[in-house]
Amino acid sequence: MTTTTPIKKIVIAGGGTAGWMAAAALVKLLGKTLSVTLIESDEIGTVGVGEATIPSLVFFHQLLGINEQAFMSATQGTFKLGIQFENWRKLDHRYIHAFGVTGKDCWAAGFQHFWLKGLEKGFSADFGDYCLERRAAEAHRFAHLPKNGLNYAFHMDATQYAQFLKQLSLPLGVERIEGKIQRVNTDNESGFIRSLSLNDDRTIEGDFFIDCTGFRGLLIEQALHTGYEDWSHWLPCDSAVAVQTESVAPPLPFTRSIAHDAGWQWRIPLQHRVGNGLVFCSKYLGDEQAKALLARNIEGKVLTEPRVIKFKTGRRLKQWNKNCVALGLASGFLEPLESTSIHLIQQGIVRLLRMFPHHGVRQVDIDEYNKQTDFDVEHIRDFIILHYHATERDDSPFWNYCRQMKVPDSLAHRIQLFKETGRVFRDGNELFDDSWQQVMIGQGVMPEQYHPIVNTMPDGELKAFLEHIRSSIDKTVERLPSHQEYLNQYCPGNR
Numbered sequence: 444m445t446t447t448t449p450i451k452k453i454v455i456a457g458g459g460t461a462g463w464m465a466a467a468a469l470v471k472l473l474g475k476t477l478s479v480t481l482i483e484s485d486e487i488g489t490v491g492v493g494e495a496t497i498p499s500l501v502f503f504h505q506l507l508g509i510n511e512q513a514f515m516s517a518t519q520g521t522f523k524l525g526i527q528f529e530n531w532r533k534l535d536h537r538y539i540h541a542f543g544v545t546g547k548d549c550w551a552a553g554f555q556h557f558w559l560k561g562l563e564k565g566f567s568a569d570f571g572d573y574c575l576e577r578r579a580a581e582a583h584r585f586a587h588l589p590k591n592g593l594n595y596a597f598h599m600d601a602t603q604y605a606q607f608l609k610q611l612s613l614p615l616g617v618e619r620i621e622g623k624i625q626r627v628n629t630d631n632e633s634g635f636i637r638s639l640s641l642n643d644d645r646t647i648e649g650d651f652f653i654d655c656t657g658f659r660g661l662l663i664e665q666a667l668h669t670g671y672e673d674w675s676h677w678l679p680c681d682s683a684v685a686v687q688t689e690s691v692a693p694p695l696p697f698t699r700s701i702a703h704d705a706g707w708q709w710r711i712p713l714q715h716r717v718g719n720g721l722v723f724c725s726k727y728l729g730d731e732q733a734k735a736l737l738a739r740n741i742e743g744k745v746l747t748e749p750r751v752i753k754f755k756t757g758r759r760l761k762q763w764n765k766n767c768v769a770l771g772l773a774s775g776f777l778e779p780l781e782s783t784s785i786h787l788i789q790q791g792i793v794r795l796l797r798m799f800p801h802h803g804v805r806q807v808d809i810d811e812y813n814k815q816t817d818f819d820v821e822h823i824r825d826f827i828i829l830h831y832h833a834t835e836r837d838d839s840p841f842w843n844y845c846r847q848m849k850v851p852d853s854l855a856h857r858i859q860l861f862k863e864t865g866r867v868f869r870d871g872n873e874l875f876d877d878s879w880q881q882v883m884i885g886q887g888v889m890p891e892q893y894h895p896i897v898n899t900m901p902d903g904e905l906k907a908f909l910e911h912i913r914s915s916i917d918k919t920v921e922r923l924p925s926h927q928e929y930l931n932q933y934c935p936g937n938r
Contacts, residue, residue, distance in 0.1 A: 445512040446633070446766075447803040451477050454649030456624055456662055457482030460601050461771025461788045462655035464503075464896060467793045468616045473799065480618045482639065494711045494718045495523060495698045496541050498560050498598040498831035499874075503789045507562065508838055509611070512870070516934045517607040519714040521694040522926060524580040526781065528885060532704035533835045538885035539697060540781075542594040544578030544877045546912055552894035555880050559893040566906045568913060570884050572631035573801060575916045580697045592919075596782070597720075598698065598711045618769070620647060624656070627666035635766045635804075637663060641791060651800070654720040654769040658776070663759055663769040667733035670760035671775070677828050677850065677856050678756040680706050681777055684733045685720040685750055687929035688743035693927035701740070704728070704839040708740055717748060722778055727841045752776075753898060762816045763809045768795055775820065786874070790819055825854040826882070833858065858888060865890030 453459070453469055455462050461479055470479045504511060515518065525541035532538070546554030561567030567895030571577040572845065576594055579585060587593070613619060622641035630637050638648040654662035662667050675681060694712030701708040702781045704722030721737040762768060770791045777783060787836075794827075796813060798808050832850050836842035855877065860866055867879045900908070924932075 445803065445805045445807075446635070448650065449802055450800050451476055452649045452652050453479045453497055453653065454477065455481040455653045455655055456637065457655035457657065457773070458605060458861060459655060459657070459771065460605050460610070460654075461773070463605045464672040464785075464788055465546040465653050465655065465792050466617045467507055467615075468503075469795065470612050470617045471803040472511070472796055474616050476801065479612075479616065480619070480620060480647060480649065481547055481612075482620045482622060482624060482641070484623045485621065486623065492691050494601050494713070495526075495598050496710070496778070496785050497874075498594050498596045498782060498885045499786050503793070506793075507611075512933060513601075514604075514607060514653060515597070516936055518597075518603045519716070520597045520713055520934075521599050521714060521930060522696050523596045523698060523782075524576045524593070524696045526583065526698045526700050527829070528700050528702070528882075530836075530886045531700070531830060531834060532885065534838065538881075539571055539577050539580055540597065540878060540881050540885065541571065541574045541577035541580060543574045545570060545577075545742070545881060546573040546909075548692075549846045549896065551896045553867060553880065555867075555884070555890070556893040557900070557908065559865060559890060559896045561909050564902055564905070567909060568612045571881070572684045573909070573912050573916070574881075575919060578916050580695075582920050582923070583693070583926050584920060585696045585821045585921045585926040585929050588805075588919075591753070592843065593906060598713055600713055613861075619646075624661055629666060633765070634667070636666065641782075650766065651804070652767045652839070653795075654767055655771050655774040658754065658823040660759070660769065660773045662767050663764060663773055667764045667767060667790075669764045669769075671755075672757045672760055673755060674757040674824060675755055677848065678778060678831070679844065680722045680756070681723045681725065681754060682725045682730065682733065683720050683752045683754070683778075684730070685735055685752065686741065686748070687697060687746040688717045688736060688741050689746060690715065690717055690744040693925070694930070696926040698782065702836075703740075703762070706733075707780070708737065710741075713815075714934065717741075717743060721876055722780070723910050724841055738775055750930055758817075758820055761796075761809075761813050763812045768812075774816075777820070777823055777827060780830060781823070783827075783874070784825050787820065787823070791816065791904055800836065804871075819874065820852070820873065821851075822870065822875065825857070826856060826875050826878065828854055829858070829879075830880055833883060833888050835887055858883070861890060862888055863891055865893050881920055900904050 463655040466481045527535040527539045585794050626640040627643050628638045636652045638646045662774045705727035708721045711718035719741045723733050730751050756778045831845040867877045
């Protein structure tokens with residue numbers, strides 16, 4: 444369906460992180476050419492547990508001209524250099540998936556090939572020792588380095604982040620309407636959304652709509668009947684319980700992901716508290732059992748009542764349908780194992796800005812938007828499945844299922860390619876790059892061979908090459924202040 448009606452009025456249904464990220468970006472970057480209205484109800488709560496991010500959020504903030512210190516102070520933020528995975532490969536094993544690049548590649552072969560030969564010869568250290576972000580995380584240190592020398596993201600209070608973006612957006616011209624959406628009104632001929640009716644009989648008209656109504660998908664699903672692709676056979680966790688606790692120690696510059704018998708637990712340190720949660724599969728663990736398990740594995744005074752969230756992993760069959768784009772939980776759900784939820788919201792917004800239908804909605808734009816989104820989501824899906832599938836754990840029915848399940852062909856090929864040849868190839872503009880070998884090696888997938896170009900480097904030269912990378916990283920880490928010291932200096936008003 445193609446229309447030639449100019450898009451002048453955007454209506455965002457729902458607030459929360461997704462709604463206010465969309466509002467802030469649209470009004471900041473397109474506010475001179477269109478109006479932005481956001482409808483939200485104070486009575487409807489948000490999921491609000493997406494408190495860990497990845498480095499792409501730094502770019503989003505730069506795009507919007509957000510002052511990082513103001514953002515971190517407002518959201519009680521801390522810095523994040525990666526995720527520590529505990530008990531994933533096997534019990535009592537841990538590794539860190541860090542945001543940086545490991546070692547130095549050559550034109551023909553990635554660093555892992557040089558490391559593998561060093562391992563064979565007996566002079567390679569742990570793979571992560573050749574990554575600055577990994578070493579800084581382990582040392583609990585952080586600082587901004589020149590030329591973006593340290594890749595980082597944030598831990599933050601997601602509810603406060605939505606409020607921060609709200610305060611940024613309103614003075615720029617976003618109209619906020621308090622109210623509950625009772626009905627979505629569509630055109631009889633085209634099926635396009637024309638307006639939203641509220642519980643107080645007001646009707647809000649618009650040319651283009653953004654669905655940020657969470658799992659309900661009030662516009663994209665309940666009105667437009669877009670359909671949903673279920674991925675729970677690959678990602679069987681379908682529940683989470685979340686609780687906040689007081690901090691009992693300085694915040695770590697990484698997220699902790701601790702695997703349990705039927706899922707995994709997160710610990711996300713903020714300046715003023717810790718976010719905790721347990722993602723689990725209800726087939727193997729009941730809600731009350733999950734609450735009890737989480738309660739046994741948290742530290743500090745409990746600040747909130749534990750709340751259970753139910754979900755189904757998967758995606759809408761279309762992220763953009765007619766004159767509606769879905770963002771956040773309305774678009775689908777990939778569990779928060781690699782902190783990609785806010786990244787996918789951001790990608791959806793930036794993609795919409797690049798392809799914005801100023802002169803009318805065109806099917807060719809819809810198709811391209813959905814194609815690009817599917818590419819992003821499928822690669823992230825495969826990366827998350829990798830953590831579950833590449834495991835040696837056989838101590839519970841849940842882990843036996845994950846280890847033995849049939850995975851997507853695209854993932855099976857990546858694992859087999861790395862296992863047989865040590866090669867990892869980045870597919871187009873997919874999100875993860877160096878991360879693939881970090882996680883595969885961390886999970887115990889070890890290549891059977893390395894690239895023969897490595898043999899052109901004499902053993903002594905290879906040993907010196909590896910030692911130089913390690914020593915350079917060690918010297919940099921030694922000069923960094925502790926994460927807590929840097930936070931005290933960077934966000935002094937929060938102390």
